[in-house]
Amino acid sequence: MPSRKFGLNLVMFLAIAALFTGIWALYNRPVTAPDWPEQISGFSFSPFRIGQNPQQDTYPSEAQMREDLELLSSHTDNIRTYSVDGPLGKIPYLAEEFGLRVTLGIWISPDLARNEREITKAIEIANDSRSVVRVVVGNEALFRSEITPADLITYIDRVRAAVKVPVTTSEQWHIWQDHPELAQHVDLIAAHVLPYWEFVPMEDSTDFVLERAKDMKRLFPKKPLLLSEVGWPSNGRMRGGADASQADQAIYLRTLVNALNAQGYNYFVIEAFDQPWKASDEGAVGAYWGVYNLDRQAKFAFEGPVVAIPQWRLLAIGSVVLALLSLALLLIDGSALRQRGRTFLTVVAFAGGSALVWIGYDYSQQYSTWFSTLVGLLLGIGAFGVFIVLLTEAHELAETAWNQGRRRPFQPVESDSAYRPKVSIHVPCYNEPPEMVKQTLDALAALDYPDYEVIIIDNNTKDPAVWEPVQAYCEVLGPRFRFFHVSPIAGFKGGALNYILPHTAPDADVVAVIDADYCVDKNWLKFMVPHFSDPQIAVVQSPQDYRDGNENIFKKLCYAEYKGFFHIGMVTRNDRNAIIQHGTMTMIRRTVMDELKWADWTICEDAELGLRVFEKGYCAAYANQSFGRGLMPDTFIDYKKQRFRWAYGAIQIMKGHARSLFMGKDSELKTGQRYHFVAGWLPWIADGLNIFFTAGALLWSAAMIIVPQRVDPPLMIFAIPPLALFFFKLGKILFLYRKAMGVDLVRAFQAAIAGLALSHTIAKAVLYGTFTKTIPFFRTPKMASNHGIMVALSEAREEVFIMLLLWGSAIGISIVQGMPSADVKFWVAMLLVQSLPYLAALIMALLSSLPAPKTSAQQAQPTATE
Numbered sequence: 012m013p014s015r016k017f018g019l020n021l022v023m024f025l026a027i028a029a030l031f032t033g034i035w036a037l038y039n040r041p042v043t044a045p046d047w048p049e050q051i052s053g054f055s056f057s058p059f060r061i062g063q064n065p066q067q068d069t070y071p072s073e074a075q076m077r078e079d080l081e082l083l084s085s086h087t088d089n090i091r092t093y094s095v096d097g098p099l100g101k102i103p104y105l106a107e108e109f110g111l112r113v114t115l116g117i118w119i120s121p122d123l124a125r126n127e128r129e130i131t132k133a134i135e136i137a138n139d140s141r142s143v144v145r146v147v148v149g150n151e152a153l154f155r156s157e158i159t160p161a162d163l164i165t166y167i168d169r170v171r172a173a174v175k176v177p178v179t180t181s182e183q184w185h186i187w188q189d190h191p192e193l194a195q196h197v198d199l200i201a202a203h204v205l206p207y208w209e210f211v212p213m214e215d216s217t218d219f220v221l222e223r224a225k226d227m228k229r230l231f232p233k234k235p236l237l238l239s240e241v242g243w244p245s246n247g248r249m250r251g252g253a254d255a256s257q258a259d260q261a262i263y264l265r266t267l268v269n270a271l272n273a274q275g276y277n278y279f280v281i282e283a284f285d286q287p288w289k290a291s292d293e294g295a296v297g298a299y300w301g302v303y304n305l306d307r308q309a310k311f312a313f314e315g316p317v318v319a320i321p322q323w324r325l326l327a328i329g330s331v332v333l334a335l336l337s338l339a340l341l342l343i344d345g346s347a348l349r350q351r352g353r354t355f356l357t358v359v360a361f362a363g364g365s366a367l368v369w370i371g372y373d374y375s376q377q378y379s380t381w382f383s384t385l386v387g388l389l390l391g392i393g394a395f396g397v398f399i400v401l402l403t404e405a406h407e408l409a410e411t412a413w414n415q416g417r418r419r420p421f422q423p424v425e426s427d428s429a430y431r432p433k434v435s436i437h438v439p440c441y442n443e444p445p446e447m448v449k450q451t452l453d454a455l456a457a458l459d460y461p462d463y464e465v466i467i468i469d470n471n472t473k474d475p476a477v478w479e480p481v482q483a484y485c486e487v488l489g490p491r492f493r494f495f496h497v498s499p500i501a502g503f504k505g506g507a508l509n510y511i512l513p514h515t516a517p518d519a520d521v522v523a524v525i526d527a528d529y530c531v532d533k534n535w536l537k538f539m540v541p542h543f544s545d546p547q548i549a550v551v552q553s554p555q556d557y558r559d560g561n562e563n564i565f566k567k568l569c570y571a572e573y574k575g576f577f578h579i580g581m582v583t584r585n586d587r588n589a590i591i592q593h594g595t596m597t598m599i600r601r602t603v604m605d606e607l608k609w610a611d612w613t614i615c616e617d618a619e620l621g622l623r624v625f626e627k628g629y630c631a632a633y634a635n636q637s638f639g640r641g642l643m644p645d646t647f648i649d650y651k652k653q654r655f656r657w658a659y660g661a662i663q664i665m666k667g668h669a670r671s672l673f674m675g676k677d678s679e680l681k682t683g684q685r686y687h688f689v690a691g692w693l694p695w696i697a698d699g700l701n702i703f704f705t706a707g708a709l710l711w712s713a714a715m716i717i718v719p720q721r722v723d724p725p726l727m728i729f730a731i732p733p734l735a736l737f738f739f740k741l742g743k744i745l746f747l748y749r750k751a752m753g754v755d756l757v758r759a760f761q762a763a764i765a766g767l768a769l770s771h772t773i774a775k776a777v778l779y780g781t782f783t784k785t786i787p788f789f790r791t792p793k794m795a796s797n798h799g800i801m802v803a804l805s806e807a808r809e810e811v812f813i814m815l816l817l818w819g820s821a822i823g824i825s826i827v828q829g830m831p832s833a834d835v836k837f838w839v840a841m842l843l844v845q846s847l848p849y850l851a852a853l854i855m856a857l858l859s860s861l862p863a864p865k866t867s868a869q870q871a872q873p874t875a876t877e
Contacts, residue, residue, distance in 0.1 A: 615660025
């Protein structure tokens with residue numbers, strides 16, 4: 012049987028591996044294009060290499076330029092330069108060595124002194140060098156609005172009068188249409204036709220260039236036409252249907268140069284070599300117009316079929332290896348998974364692994380600066396972190412939805428002969444409404460159990476009118492109920508519970524704890540205490556539940572969100588003896604309680620105690636039947652405070668138990684237990700990191716709005732990981748709530764809204780927990796009175812502010828970017844999706860402000876408890 016299962020798993024793995032390899036192959040299917048001709052009309056030539064930048068006066072050496080010219084001479088006998096500044100003035104003389112003709116460029120800018128230097132030096136070179144065949148005065152100077160047409164004409168006339176070769180200026184084709192008077196002062200028309208900048212898809216670009224060339228010839232029939240810049244970038248942002256990719260660059264250029272050769276046009280391909288320094292003026296895409304990269308390697312094959320990623324087979328193998336490693340970890344203890352669950356995890360592992368490999372490859376194609384390297388490192392860490400969180404989320408989904416059966420089921424024990432030792436029930440209180448506590452005590456008094464006591468510890472309540480009625484009621488209930496009021500007492504709830512441990516009945520073998528708002532079922536002890544008959548069981552836990560879930564729509568959403576943890580997460584964790592102990596509806600073996608006690612250094616003393624129980628090698632039992640119901644927070648701010656405390660405490664615990672959790676030191680934690688404790692808190696850590704992503708997205712978006720010509724939208728790889736995780740988590744909630752809990756889609760969606768609304772709160776808690784040691788204990792008020800809409804809005808003011816910033820950024824980018832390209836649209840969509848958790852917070856705040864019918868219990872005074 013095991014060999015049959017192994018064979019089935021192997022076949023499934025190979026089938027899915029073949030599927031994803033096929034996707035790689037489909038994306039990289041060969042595309043036919045004309046071979047690169049033996050000779051092209053010419054190259055635009057800027058000789059700068061890594062670390063060189065004319066804006067910083069760092070230039071290549073003569074040896075480097077000579078090496079470049081020798082390479083280009085194998086493809087053409089013409090080059091075009093853009094400036095004679097510094098060593099660039101030597102290019103015409105070096106070109107003579109290789110029989111290259113030079114179209115000499117003069118850079119014209121608002122810097123009048125530099126213009127004079129450039130013109131004077133260019134005239135000298137043009138008259139001195141045999142290689143110079145024409146002079147170009149200015150490159151897109153009118154397009155950049157750096158000079159007036161009249162001043163440019165003055166410069167052109169001056170150079171024409173001083174040299175013997177033809178003179179022109181080089182502008183985009185539409186500038187010639189807008190300023191036809193230029194033609195009267197030049198010997199030829201030098202026009203740029205760059206379809207990429209005009210949102211023209213690659214498939215239509217050759218025809219676009221030829222049409223514009225015909226337009227120029229019709230407009231200026233008596234002047235020779237030079238297409239002084241034609242080209243396509245290999246990387247960068249999309250513009251409409253124009254995609255900057257190596258494959259599109261190869262197909263376009265190989266098609267275009269053959270078409271232009273066939274029709275006898277003179278042209279310059281922009282450009283010979285990539286020039287990363289241009290990114291500061293033209294955006295990221297400005298670095299990638301070269302036929303050769305910065306290392307002087309051809310960026311595409313000059314003949315044969317064009318493949319998008321030539322090394323795709325190696326990347327596909329990397330994807331398979333990464334998926335295999337992921338699966339090996341996920342399925343270490345996966346014997347209880349059905350085949351459907353294994354298949355699902357395999358698909359997720361391959362999808363995530365392929366995405367990681369693709370992100371890594373795509374980023375490796377970028378030219379690096381210190382800033383981009385730092386961003387790339389953070390992106391890599393973030394993408395890998397998202398991959399890990401995605402795998403853990405997928406693992407929980409698979410183990411919940413496709414499990415052959417629970418490994419450690421703990422059902423209620425109804426036998427009359429079952430083990431039933433004495434139980435001491437501890438009820439911590441702080442400033443609780445007396446009537447609410449009396450309801451809790453009445454339920455405890457009605458327990459169907461032979462031997463138990465109840466100890467109420469009221470800590471630090473100042474008003475005697477609040478705690479004295481509870482004390483009096485305990486006296487009415489009889490000697491089984493004992494009341495303690497202590498003030499002051501340190502250590503929050505843990506300190507109060509530690510205080511009454513010495514007062515616990517000596518013959519009590521089990522300590523149980525409930526919150527002051529919990530009304531327990533009469534069979535709680537009767538059905539659950541017998542599990543302590545197993546000497547390894549140190550903790551018996553029942554789920555938290557609530558009796559006011561239908562009180563209003565706000566609480567309906569909260570209730571739906573709470574149930575997911577207790578009926579999905581805790582059930583799967585129990586299979587590996589790794590539940591999160593929570594401080595109500597919990598029981599602890601007395602000897603273990605005396606040994607470990609409650610911690611007073613964390614605000615989540617319950618979860619911390621449970622972890623120490625496991626570190627000692629004990630076991631816990633979890634039954635997901637409800638045996639007690641409490642009250643939920645009445646307001647959104649209290650709902651947030653409660654979750655802040657849980658998330659902050661989780662980080663405290665991870666820091667305090669790092670050696671045992673991450674290295675397995677000084678504890679008896681098993682691998683499965685360590686996995687569940689770390690993996691269970693990873694989504695919260697991801698929320699914390701998402702704050703940085705949101706801040707970065709807002710800053711980048713602001714730059715896109717303020718200087719749209721200089722700042723492109725981020726590459727899609729920046730946004731894909733967090734978006735993928737967001738939609739996966741949303742889909743998981745909607746699927747599992749229906750599959751595992753049997754609720755309808757509406758209730759599942761309600762749970763998703765309530766959970767999303769807490770994202771910002773959890774993120775803050777994670778950051779606070781990371782950089783601080785402790786904060787004051789946050790109490791969760793119950794039975795609080797309703798508040799108005801303005802108060803509710805103030806409770807979500809941070810979320811609303813960030814939401815408006817994200818919406819404003821999306822609107823601003825849509826306005827200033829004009830005709831938005833695919834990557835701009837993707838970025839805007841990302842900003843809107845990123846705003847959804849903040850919108851959910853606003854919705855929850857507004858819902859909590861809606862009036863609710865008052866019950867008799869709600870007439871009691873406000874309180875605070877867990």
